[in-house]
Amino acid sequence: MKTMQYKGYHAKIEFDADDRIFVGYILGIVDVISFHGESVAELEEAFHEAIDNYLESCAKLNQQPNKPYSGKLMLRLKPELHAAVAKSAELEGLSINRWVAGVLQSASHH
Incomplete structure (x- = not known):
């Protein structure tokens, strides 16, 4: 889209x-x-x-307008999934943040 x-x-x-x-x-x-x-x-x-x-x-109206998404995303994961993500990121030589951002980018087709 x-x-x-x-x-x-x-x-x-x-x-x-x-x-x-x-x-x-x-x-x-x-x-x-x-x-x-x-x-x-x-x-x-x-x-x-x-x-x-x-x-x-x-x-x-002296009110704050809604802001678009900030780019910050908090996730809660099971420890096992967190470990698997960390391992995958490390294997690709990326930080967890960069690895997750890449996965989400691919999944959202952007």
Whole structure:
């Protein structure tokens, strides 16, 4: 899946065949933000406008906007799995973090 990106926010894009428009949804935040457009240019403009309006609204309300994912991920593993991961990373000459990031990257098809 391809995503659009603006100011650190990512959006998933779908095509609505009934209305013949592209619809976008912001990923990775609790607040719900969506936008739409009939062309790629219109969609991109609507995406930027949605993010800018969201950030302005949060500032006016004196509230923190939801931030996209930080890149930090805490995992709890069984000790046996932790040991197996550490061994696999060591065999490839990588830190556990780099090895896990590579595995997750491959698994998520990005």
